Amino acid sequence: MRIDVVSIFPEYLSALDLSLIGKAREQGLLQLTVTDLREFTADRHRTVDDTPYGGGAGMVMKPEPWALALDAARTRGPAAAGAPEQRPVLVVPSPAGEVFTQATARELALREHLVFACGRYEGIDERVVEWSREHFEVRPMSLGDYVLNGGEVAVLAMVEAIGRLVPGVIGNPESLVEESHAEGLLEYPVYTKPALWRDRPVPEVLLSGHHGRIARWRRDRQLQRTAARRPDLVAALDPAGLDRADRDV
Numbered sequence: 001m002r003i004d005v006v007s008i009f010p011e012y013l014s015a016l017d018l019s020l021i022g023k024a025r026e027q028g029l030l031q032l033t034v035t036d037l038r039e040f041t042a043d044r045h046r047t048v049d050d051t052p053y054g055g056g057a058g059m060v061m062k063p064e065p066w067a068l069a070l071d072a073a074r075t076r077g078p079a080a081a082g083a084p085e086q087r088p089v090l091v092v093p094s095p096a097g098e099v100f101t102q103a104t105a106r107e108l109a110l111r112e113h114l115v116f117a118c119g120r121y122e123g124i125d126e127r128v129v130e131w132s133r134e135h136f137e138v139r140p141m142s143l144g145d146y147v148l149n150g151g152e153v154a155v156l157a158m159v160e161a162i163g164r165l166v167p168g169v170i171g172n173p174e175s176l177v178e179e180s181h182a183e184g185l186l187e188y189p190v191y192t193k194p195a196l197w198r199d200r201p202v203p204e205v206l207l208s209g210h211h212g213r214i215a216r217w218r219r220d221r222q223l224q225r226t227a228a229r230r231p232d233l234v235a236a237l238d239p240a241g242l243d244r245a246d247r248d249v
């Protein structure tokens with residue numbers, strides 16, 4: 001998978017050099033390029049913003065640098081060998097986007113080329129989004145109903161959520177199965193040594209070695225936790241995915 005990120009603060013994305021995503025880049029599982037939008041300006045001051053038409057506070061990001069930067073990202077490097085001709089996905093972090101979920105991460109982890117446009121100020125001139133539709137599948141994307149100062153933080157979260165689902169990035173794919181949201185439920189509580197810590201014991205069943213009982217206990221905790229903390233997820237559950245014992249929780 002190829003990932004391009006365009007930002008006026010490329011150093012913000014240096015966290016993607018670290019840990020799991022950094023290792024996947026070294027292994028060639030992910031090709032990630034971060035580009036400074038200001039490289040695509042033509043004036044001495046490297047201007048990327050201007051006042052909004054129609055008035056109002058703040059500044060809007062100018063269209064031309066974005067068009068040049070996105071075209072460069074789209075055409076950079078050879079198309080992956082053998083990959084079907086897919087248009088790259090242009091993800092535009094925005095509080096006005098569709099909400100990014102684990103399902104979105106799973107969907108985007110299957111794509112060959114993702115380009116992330118980190119907007120700042122009051123946003124990017126809307127004509128860039130319209131212009132991009134010719135060569136990209138354009139996806140305005142929100143992390144949630146709160147406002148950030150720029151798209152970089154959202155891109156860090158999305159690249160991690162997507163990247164970890166790319167085959168080979170996580171050493172043990174088993175650990176992807178029971179994590180929160182993997183199947184619409186929150187994950188169960190976890191424990192490790194010591195068995196007694198500050199007068200708090202580990203739940204007895206987990207020390208029993210009885211795998212069936214442990215699996216049932218964990219599933220019950222997932223259902224109870226989801227019902228308590230995220231009733232919206234319970235409402236969205238597919239009843240066909242629940243077994244009889246689930247219904248008794």
Ligand SMILES: Nc1cc(-c2cccs2)n[nH]1
Nearest residue numbers: 094095143144148150151
């Ligand atoms: N969910 C979300 C995205 C954003 C921003 C993206 C770019 C500037 S602000 N705020 N909140």
